[in-house]
Amino acid sequence: MRGSPRSGAGTGGCVTPGIPAGCCDDPASSPSGPVSARIYVVGAGLAGLVAAEHLASRGGAVTILEASPKAGGRCRSYRDDRLGRVIDNGNHLILSANTAVLGWADRIGGADRLRMLDAAFPYLDLDTGARWSLELGRGPFAALSPRARAPGTPLGPLLRDMVRLMTGPARRPLGRVVRDRGAHWRTFWDPLTRAVLNEPPEGGDAGLMRATLMRSFAKGGGTARPVVAPDGLGAALIEPALDRLERAGATIRYRTAVQGLSDDGSRVTGIHLRDADIRVGPGDRIVLALPPAPLAAVLPDLPLPAPGGAIANAHFVVPGTDLPPILAVLGATTQWVFRRGDVVSVTVSAAEDSALDGMDRAAALDHLWGEMRAILIAHGCHAPRDRPAARFLREKAATFDQTPDGVRRRASTTMPWANLFLAGDHTDTGLPATLEGAVLSGQAAGRAALD
Numbered sequence: 001m002r003g004s005p006r007s008g009a010g011t012g013g014c015v016t017p018g019i020p021a022g023c024c025d026d027p028a029s030s031p032s033g034p035v036s037a038r039i040y041v042v043g044a045g046l047a048g049l050v051a052a053e054h055l056a057s058r059g060g061a062v063t064i065l066e067a068s069p070k071a072g073g074r075c076r077s078y079r080d081d082r083l084g085r086v087i088d089n090g091n092h093l094i095l096s097a098n099t100a101v102l103g104w105a106d107r108i109g110g111a112d113r114l115r116m117l118d119a120a121f122p123y124l125d126l127d128t129g130a131r132w133s134l135e136l137g138r139g140p141f142a143a144l145s146p147r148a149r150a151p152g153t154p155l156g157p158l159l160r161d162m163v164r165l166m167t168g169p170a171r172r173p174l175g176r177v178v179r180d181r182g183a184h185w186r187t188f189w190d191p192l193t194r195a196v197l198n199e200p201p202e203g204g205d206a207g208l209m210r211a212t213l214m215r216s217f218a219k220g221g222g223t224a225r226p227v228v229a230p231d232g233l234g235a236a237l238i239e240p241a242l243d244r245l246e247r248a249g250a251t252i253r254y255r256t257a258v259q260g261l262s263d264d265g266s267r268v269t270g271i272h273l274r275d276a277d278i279r280v281g282p283g284d285r286i287v288l289a290l291p292p293a294p295l296a297a298v299l300p301d302l303p304l305p306a307p308g309g310a311i312a313n314a315h316f317v318v319p320g321t322d323l324p325p326i327l328a329v330l331g332a333t334t335q336w337v338f339r340r341g342d343v344v345s346v347t348v349s350a351a352e353d354s355a356l357d358g359m360d361r362a363a364a365l366d367h368l369w370g371e372m373r374a375i376l377i378a379h380g381c382h383a384p385r386d387r388p389a390a391r392f393l394r395e396k397a398a399t400f401d402q403t404p405d406g407v408r409r410r411a412s413t414t415m416p417w418a419n420l421f422l423a424g425d426h427t428d429t430g431l432p433a434t435l436e437g438a439v440l441s442g443q444a445a446g447r448a449a450l451d
């Protein structure tokens with residue numbers, strides 16, 4: 001099974017070099033006993049959970065294999081002992097346009113753990129001290145209103161670049177589409193591209209930016225309302241799914257990393273774990289819901305986007321602050337601040353392209369706390385001089401490579417092996433690496449596996 005999916009199915013044997021097929025067997029599907037039809041979902045991130053729920057709720061006998069001790073992948077919450085609070089691994093911006101995510105929360109019973117805000121994005125420019133709120137009214141023309149852009153910035157250059165973005169070819173770097181390097185570059189294109197694509201704006205894929213804007217801001221404020229999770233994303237999107245999967249009879253095996261597959265030329269016949277193999281029976285199906293790096297280890301010949309850049313988050317406990325729930329920051333390393341209760345959390349996307357590159361954790365926290373003090377002071381909040389309890393998390397490969405080169409290499413849901421399907425935000429959803437893309441990819445894989 002070394003053949004590239006583009007060149008057709010492989011020749012049989014072991015997908016991952018060095019791991020023999022059939023070296024030992026999983027007790028759940030021992031070759032000595034009857035092999036009942038099962039569906040194996042590899043990866044318990046959002047995409048894997050969505051695929052598993054789709055299949056389990058339709059009567060499939062689902063087993064999820066997850067390498068880590070916890071579900072949620074890049075969208076996980078946990079109680080941080082140093083902070084004494086539940087935090088997310090990283091701040092996630094969900095918009096009301098993300099109907100797949102909201103539908104998922106609704107389906108699993110997590111919707112009451114989400115809260116929708118007004119379509120208003122407060123900004124603070126630390127260079128000038130200016131503060132404003134970018135507000136979107138209802139309807140498709142709301143984006144043309146002066147309130148939908150930074151004060152004093154003209155509509156003309158923004159409109160011309162928008163027309164170029166909406167009408168030109170998709171697979172181009174945004175830097176070649178957007179010509180205006182004035183105020184809109186600094187206040188709109190740069191922060192938005194980093195937030196949406198986790199890429200500096202020059203190289204990010206214009207088609208993905210277009211897809212995002214068409215689904216949200218271009219339709220007006222109704223689709224651009226931020227959605228926050230006051231108790232953490234896990235409580236809304238992950239934990240209710242685990243309950244639902246358990247009720248549907250699905251099982252999850254944690255600390256179970258899949259290392260390779262074997263096949264007979266047309267179907268996958270075995271799943272290789274570190275110290276056991278699972279025999280895949282004639283009716284069994286597999287959904288691989290892995291990010292590009294571990295997926296490349298399992299399917300070495302599959303063309304895939306390279307892993308993308310890091311997203312850094314710093315969480316500080318600051319009692320008594322009334323910062324808005326979401327704040328965009330210009331003129332600083334800090335790009336966004338999310339406040340949940342007394343935890344204020346800083347996000348820096350494309351972190352390699354920021355002042356944090358090369359800094360150790362302590363230096364990064366000191367640097368970001370200095371900025372946070374300035375942000376608190378600008379909002380008239382108490383700003384302790386000494387850094388409070390804090391946590392710094394740098395998620396490497398937070399997204400896939402979302403330049404045109406990376407986007408061209410996105411894989412499809414179906415594979416030349418009839419019983420193998422892919423899910424994950426890197427698959428060809430037409431959307432950036434987001435929760436929305438992950439949910440859609442999981443649904444697509446679930447549907448394909450049932451077909």
Ligand SMILES: Cc1cc2nc3c(=O)[nH]c(=O)nc-3n(C[C@H](O)[C@H](O)[C@H](O)COP(=O)(O)OP(=O)(O)OC[C@H]3O[C@@H](n4cnc5c(N)ncnc54)[C@H](O)[C@@H]3O)c2cc1C
Binds near residue numbers: 042072433
């Ligand atoms: C810091 C950060 C901030 C983000 N901000 C936003 C945002 O604002 N808005 C937004 O929409 N999206 C955001 N994202 C992206 C979003 O989190 C992802 O798109 C989404 O969670 C991807 O889900 P997934 O299931 O495709 O992959 P993952 O969540 O990566 O799930 C893959 C799972 O596979 C497991 N695994 C890996 N290797 C193996 C193996 N060999 N065997 C078995 N299991 C394995 C992993 O442990 C993991 O649980 C952010 C991501 C990060 C990291």
